[in-house]
Amino acid sequence: MATLKDVANAAGVSVSTVSIALKHDPRVKETTKRKILEIVDQLGYRPNGIARDLKMKSTQTMAVLLHDLGGPFYSELVTGVQDVALAYDYSPIISCSIGGKGVALKRLLLENRVDGAIILDPYIEESFIRRVASPSLPIVLLDRDIDLPYVYRVTSDHEGGAYEVVSHLIEKGYQRIAFVGGPQRSFDNQLRFNGYKKAMESQGKAVDSRLIFAGDFTEKSGYALGLSLGGSDKLPDAIFAANDEMAIGLLRALSELGLKIPQDIALAGFDDIRLSQYTVPKLTSVHQPMYELGIVATQILFRALNGDSKIEPVVLSTQLMIRDST
Amino acid sequence: MATLKDVANAAGVSVSTVSIALKHDPRVKETTKRKILEIVDQLGYRPNGIARDLKMKSTQTMAVLLHDLGGPFYSELVTGVQDVALAYDYSPIISCSIGGKGVALKRLLLENRVDGAIILDPYIEESFIRRVASPSLPIVLLDRDIDLPYVYRVTSDHEGGAYEVVSHLIEKGYQRIAFVGGPQRSFDNQLRFNGYKKAMESQGKAVDSRLIFAGDFTEKSGYALGLSLGGSDKLPDAIFAANDEMAIGLLRALSELGLKIPQDIALAGFDDIRLSQYTVPKLTSVHQPMYELGIVATQILFRALNGDSKIEPVVLSTQLMIRDST
DNA sequence: TCCCGTAATCGAATCGTTTCGATTGCGGGA
DNA sequence: TCCCGCAATCGAAACGATTCGATTACGGGA
Incomplete structure (x- = not known):
């Protein structure tokens, strides 16, 4: 691999001249520059970025x-x-x-x-x-x-987004709104939970710990929760899942159990992944910018x-x- | 940012000694190595990858x-x-x-x-x-x-995959199988078309140019094609789309036109994107490894x-x- | 006492750039 | 003729590592 030095030697000038010539520095004469460029071409010279990075x-x-x-x-x-x-x-x-x-x-x-x-x-x-x-x-x-x-x-604004979607559920008249969360240590998840909580409390609804469930942000965990939830006697009338993956898992499980969405139970997610527009029914969600x-x-x-x-x-x-x- | 030299000075040894000490080279005495490591820690020395890359x-x-x-x-x-x-x-x-x-x-x-x-x-x-x-x-x-x-x-094996899926359509009894391709210059697309062609010909079916359509691998182009195709009088009874995106667009258009899939028209894609498992009906496709x-x-x-x-x-x-x- | 082998460490060159402070040559003004 | 300034180019140091061939110190064998 040709270096600046090789070019300089072939052109009969110094390394420094070649270096500045390649930057089209006006200090080097037009004719020498042309000669240098010609040799650069001929030798297939390519600057070594590593060396430059080191120096720079x-x-x-x-x-x-x-x-x-x-x-x-x-x-x-x-x-x-x-x-x-x-x-x-x-x-x-x-x-x-x-x-x-x-x-x-x-x-x-x-x-x-x-x-x-x-x-x-x-x-x-x-x-x-x-x-x-x-x-x-x-x-x-x-x-x-x-x-x-x-x-x-x-x-x-995870918290704000969650607040908004839960408020929307409340507005629609849903009473018992469950929260299906992700991993506890996830920061997003905490914020989304806070939004849920604030929305509930702002409408005078207490947060009922029996309506709080924990998944791990995977569709699988949503599916599992959906199965157990759907089989229980005290089904909530709406679920806010902390992300779409889980919401989709829930959707699949609840549908398989014969529940109609949103008639029997409403469902909202978070993230607005592309899939959410293709599920049946299409999933309400929160879009992140x-x-x-x-x-x-x-x-x-x-x-x-x-x-x-x-x-x-x-x-x-x-x-x-x-x-x-x- | 501390360099090898700084470490060497602080430790009262030479740069080369520090360099090899850090690689746990047995040539350096245990006690000096310990001292060097201590100083490395103290100065927060971090090797400069750029310099190493240059040398190496x-x-x-x-x-x-x-x-x-x-x-x-x-x-x-x-x-x-x-x-x-x-x-x-x-x-x-x-x-x-x-x-x-x-x-x-x-x-x-x-x-x-x-x-x-x-x-x-x-x-x-x-x-x-x-x-x-x-x-x-x-x-x-x-x-x-x-x-x-x-x-x-x-x-x-784009060609083989296409061959297989088209053969599957033929086996299912579909007669007029259309091909919806992507950009002409796309290599994948060409191979998939070749597979389609070979499968048709191996069953004695001639490739009918009226059954060949060109999209651009986007859902949108599939949708547009689906609308015009569904409105035409000579609808094929099956479509092989050169990728799932287009297949999904086709699916959406055809459904909107009231056509039942696969009863009225069968549909297969290529790529096996995740969405394909969630469309209604679920999309037959070809999975790439x-x-x-x-x-x-x-x-x-x-x-x-x-x-x-x-x-x-x-x-x-x-x-x-x-x-x-x- | 001398020599030598070995363990431990050192010095200097090198990788391929960039850049700063010379140096050279030349023409013009006095 | 001399000097100055400018244009064009050069040389060398520097960036921070690696590595090879010294160099030093020391202990053991003869």
């Missing part, structure tokens, strides 16, 4: 860390990130932590291979984030509530990279999608 | 280039890649070309920032691939048919990285998923 102490690269790629929104999120990053001449690279034992994480964040990171991954430990975040490696954390220096936060999330997170990252450390957490509002299941 | 001429990193993340299978594909890469102590990083104007591509492939790449992206130009592929940057190309040095190929594709592609990449240049293209077989729509 900047990679013009940012990481987007996801748990896996299966999620329905990652595509939108990444598009948002990309749109902003491009304007700053940065490239986002994506890494999934799942199954990777953190090797990739370490390589990217611990070893200076990126200038900043956006993290949407509840499984990356707080201690790790604390360790890597620094002025030269700011981090934007999505959907998590960790207050650390050089760590900035953006989330969707993933594209905007990507945009805002990236803008914040660049503000931080430019030395602005006084950045308040941002909460983006969600949108209630009313469909046939309520 | 290897990044232990490979790129996975996708067009976007929206696809249903990318998650599985990446999991396969990751499982193999991990064994070689490599980290995959993912990059989406969509909307990026190729900046990221150039940064990764042209400037030596990765050791190899797996590409599943019909929009990356052949000339670009030709330019970057080299012994020190082998490329595995998925679902494309480009024969170049240092470029290796793995695909699903994405996880295996990731595994195989990555294994090939490492063979190439180890100097094996005699690698034949690999074709992985698909699986017919018979559901209610046929």
